[in-house]
Amino acid sequence: MASSSSVLQDESWLSRADRALLPVERIFALFSGLAVFSLMFLAAYSVSGRKFFNQPLNGYVDYIEAAMPVIAFMGVSYVQRFGGHIRMDMIIGKMRGRVLWALELLTVTLILVVILALIWGSWAHFDRSFDFAKPLWSRDSSIDIGIPMWPAKLLVPVAFSLLAVRLVLQIIGYGRALVLGLERPVAVPLILTIEEQAMAEAAHLAEQE
Amino acid sequence: TEWNVSVWGKRRAFTEHVEKLAELVSAKTNGEFTMNVSYGGLSKNRENLDGISIGAFEMAQFCAGYHPDKNRVVTVLELPFLGVANLAEEVAVSHAVYAHPAATEEMAQWNARLLMTSPMPQYNIVGTGDPRSTLADFEGMRVRATGGLGKAFASVGSVPTSVTATEAYQAMESGVVDTVAFAQHAHLSYGTINRADWWTENLNPGTVNCPVVVNIDAYESLSDAHRAVLDESVDESIEYYLENYAKLLQRWDDVLAEKGVEKVTISDAELSAFRAQAADPIRAAWIADMEAQGIPGQELFDLVMTTLENTRKGN
Amino acid sequence: MDPISIGLWTTGGMLVLVFIGMRVAFAAGLAGFVGLFWLRWNGFDYDPAKFGKALTISVKIAGQVPHSKIAAQALSLIPTFILIGYLAYYAKLTTALFEAAKRWIAWVPGGLAVSTVFATAGFAAVSGASVATAAVFARIAIPEMLKIGYNKQFAAGVVAAGGTLASLIPPSAILVIYAIIVEQDVGKLLLAGFIPGAFSALVYAGLIIGIAVIFKNVGPPVTGFTWRERFAALPPALPIVAVVVIIIFFVYNPFGDAWGTPTEGGAVGAFIVFLMALYRGMRWAQLKDALLETAKLTVMIFSIIWGVLIYVRFLGFADLPGVFSDWITSLDMAPLLILICILLAYAVLGMFMDAIGMLLLTLPVVYPAVMALNGGEFVTAADSAFGMNGTMCAIWFGILVVKMAEFCLITPPIGLNCFVVAGVRDDLTVQDVFKGVTPFFLADGVTIALLVAFPGIVLWLPSLVG
């Protein structure tokens, strides 16, 4: 994995926790990729059914809508682990040392704030669609074939909770770097210069060829 | 007091009673009680009931068929072939069901109070190619129809395919569907009429039910005077909606002629065969399903039938 | 405080956070959540007893957005388009394309550079991402050009510029994102990107030939391929043609009924490239890698989408877009002039920001203003300021802003494509690439001016769809 070089490791418990979380995050992200892959087959199946057998896939749209949260949310923590979420690094890319760690600590803490709020809010969203007393525990169903909505809605707080754990590790990592004045802290994504980024991308492509 | 109202799409016949209500309420309270109608800015249409439950806004419109599990009770009004003949009857049966304790109780779980309906005419279908006028023709037909209507078509061998209303034209053009079931205003505003070769004038397979609800807390915290104004303006708004829709229906025949769309009449024999095959089993299944969940399905269905009878007697 | 001020303060706060490096998705989500709360508590006159209630309502509104907005059929195009691009590497379509382009068109002046442009345009038809295209062709095309004596800065510039074609020529993730944000027909927008994309490629090719004719040392033609060799180069590149045909025919079939929705077209295209990749030796290890990479890029994009949509939900309650478009339309300036100012603002913004982030953050406010400028969503062509109806204006503006975003990929100081090309080649500095790309940068300026002056280039194809 080309981008993994940006997170350093050592034998501290923080780095161990970082590495312990990683396989979980990678599995989640792989699910996201597999869901994209399944869209492809779903469409091929639906189109050929319609074109050649006059038998379109009933509930095609419902299945896609159910797959979308898997695609969109399952990998959210994996991407955060490598610092992959898009940002503007004009300013932060120029910072060094404690100023850098302070800025990173601030923004990561703010991310945790919004993610905690969203865990609460997306759980409530799930909870409104879920009722133990109802058939299939469902209090919200899809438009075409009436599949329950709650499993897809539940994915959001689950994926965000994993992200929250990741964010706590990063807060500790940046906090440690800030307090101890570290140069190359573990368990947090280190900023690559844009040249390094391009280099990593190119190396990754080379691997693939 | 200022209320936020969440509807969707663009302003059309389907939302005129909401606009009228806002206008009446504001006029009658000298601008003390206003409504700010938002077309999609406050919520996605599927989530309007959630928004009411949260308290995100005070009033909203939704359609039962979008999410039957959220509103099992009012789906009685979406059963196929109920025999509703016009919008006035649709209003009568809807409001009778809305007043039933099972409906109010279910909506109260969403912190919602049913205020009025958005009466829709029968969802007759437009189609491309040769007209389909017999049950045999419906076999293998790809039809854009949701909810109970979709089930009805499925029971005679059609394949219901749900695309969103906004995608219906594209779906028709691309052959994803052969036919689209819509109310007339929607055939006009979503352009499906432009693509159509024919329209069934008497299939009358059923319709969707789209209530307008208010948040219970917001409703109860209105001053007595404002609440009275809101309640008494409902009938006037519905009246206006019906007038406006009647004008649109008058224009309908001209539109058909202008676009060269053939009117397809289905024989009584075919219609009753369709009803026997679609309406009866679907209704029986619906009632059994509801009763199993402790919802008085039979009672609700009977309520619709007696209301329909009484409305006709009254006229 | 009135809702507009709350809207402005919150937006300002968000921009500061983005500027100091907070991840865009979460900065927007935070701004939306805080704004929703502020608006609500303001409505309660900051009554401490109602703090909890305001917080609960705003948390729940914000918490609804991610699932409810992401679970949409049209959005499924984005991951599909990304997957096609990754699978295309394993189907070895890039080399096949370059080889075919070289054998067929390298005989013109500046031949290899022209071939590179057409190969990147062809690859754009299976790739939704510009940066990836630039990286791949930097490896394949630059060495060949250097081998026959091309100026190295020029060779690098060709590749950096050619890469940008991927976002206009369908499939394009960024066009889908635009369509979703402004709620327009995805199929029409994809279709609309086709001609401007091809047009940009032609402008680049014309420019290269011109340069090659004037400065003899830039790049000699390559001749000597037999017809047999030429035809032999075609089959490996065929899947590209299949994908183009499929996507076009799913959206619009000139010979009768179209085949399906764009969503299906994208997915079937991916399926074909997948089969090709299997045939060319892709196995589970490579597939897993492609899936993980697809997941990463998809999650990055979707996170921004839902984050920004939380902010947009707040804007809906604050009605900021309405006020902004009222202000724009009240300006005492010609609408076209205002439009040009908006495009210039994008050029400046694009120098510092990522393209997708830039569009997502600005469109919720800017798009309604542009539509209002034209005379509103339902205006007819006759009554409009730009001479086109609302739908067409939405398409035209979409292509213009996406072209602007592409333009920014090759402008200093953060033209990402240039960094990527320099990163791939040890013998090139970023300055070299920026120097080499300068003519293309000017060509893009000309292209954009032409698209503004002659909207027909953009609108002809989608107007056929009706």
Ligand code: NA
């Ligand atoms: Na592309």
Ligand code: NA
């Ligand atoms: Na730039």
